Amino acid sequence: MEEPEEEKRSMPAWVMTFADLMSLLMCFFVLLLSFAEIDATKFKQIAESLEQAFGVQREVPAMEIPMGTSPVFDHFSPGRPEPTLLDEVRQQTQQDDPRLKTHTAQVLAQLEQATQQQVARTAQQLAQALEQEIQAGKLQLLQEENRLIIRIEERGSFGSGSSQLSGEFQGILGDIGDSLAQVPGRISIEGHTDNIPMRSARYASNWDLSAARAASVANALLAKGAVAMDRLRISGLAETRPVQDNLTPENRAQNRRVEIVVDLEQPIAQYQAKVLSLLEQGRAEEAFQVGWQ
Template sequence: MKRRRIRKRESTGAPKWMVTYSDMVTLILVFFILLFSVSQIDMVKFDAISESFRNRMIFDFYPSPVPMENPTENTSNEESGKNSNEFENPTQLENINDRDGGEEKDSLDELMQQVEQYLQNNDLSNAISASRTDQGVVLVLQESILFETGEAEILDSGKPFLNKIGKLLTNIPNHVRVEGHTDDRPISNYKYPSNWELSGARASSVIRYLINDNDFDESRFTSAGYGDTRPIAPNTSEANWRQNRRVEIVIMENNKQPENNE
């Protein structure tokens, strides 16, 4: 009996491995599509890069591979940097700002050290406190040193303190802002209908005394009366009321002008 021959089926179509390969390629394509769909283009950086290519600032300092007839005449401006926009680089502008901020900080530090040293040398540290703010150095004089309660006329006992402050300001030509502050207890009389008038009158009295006693330039000074709007302690006790009734002399940082009356 003859053995039956097994006929091999001829494979038609693509090989089997192509199915796996095509699935893998499809998955990779979907993966990159997902990455692109969730990504965001930073338009600011994109515009900056585009602008840099348009300006050709990168290639201005490199010689052209194409020979020119008169290379020395055409490259003198590029080598000197006249046609480049290197000074429009935001990074350099940031460095300039950082440097200016450091100079301002150093200036305030020196001013603060000078004021503190003067207060110590004249035994004023216990009566006058000094602190530094963004505006400059602030000297705080409590009401009890300069005024009677509810009054704006400077006491004789407070004049020596203002005399010493006047000597300090003689050596510091900066602009000065004098601020009057009160507690929140209301006041109402024919001279001062409210704390606004009282605080403004006290600031004006201090400025008038300093100018008359030291012959200062009036344009250096400005006054402000804040009433009870800027307390440094809660208005809940007699001790806190005393802290809030004060006059602040702000020695401005040397490149700042005093603010207008607020």
């Protein structure tokens, strides 16, 4: 005899409780697994940050209210994170308009061009002041990047194996001193020789002779009073920096020389700072018309 519908036996009541328990156990073990794979270093850093954030700052005096800090602000900066292959989080912020960067590049290019024009203008002024000596072959004027070099050859300036300037060349150095007084920058006077060993009662080597010749040129410049003493530096380089090989008498004669080197690095830095300052003030027309002084 078939039982009534209401009297049929259904699923036991404990099955629902057992299913709930199994679900909770599965979630618990999944959670344990996720904890087992966490980076220990990062976990330690986060734990220390949380401890600092929610703990009491022991260094704060008792009369002040203890302040908490946020681990977010300690380890991250505002911005849009970008994916990276490194095992760390990096974020970048973009504050500059790309048009501003283009404008800055244009300004720097104009500044570099104006600087080179200023150096070339100074070299031209120096060449005009020494035009007669240069055409006569007594001097050479060279430009190497931000340096101006006045090259004085031994011929006509010094006697053989001597550091005594000729009377004519002392007058020429007076004109050079007047010209250098109008040019900014530090002045180095370098003496050079060929590779033939020098030994005499007065000079023990080429080092002594080259230094003595550089000192003679410096004294001649100072005698006129146009060049300040604190601008001058002298050095004797002997045969260490030849301009030609020493295989022929003509080449050795070119190596025996004194060079007056004007270093324009510092004036250029001051000039560029002045131009940029005027540009920041909105005085663009005036900025590129300023000179050394």
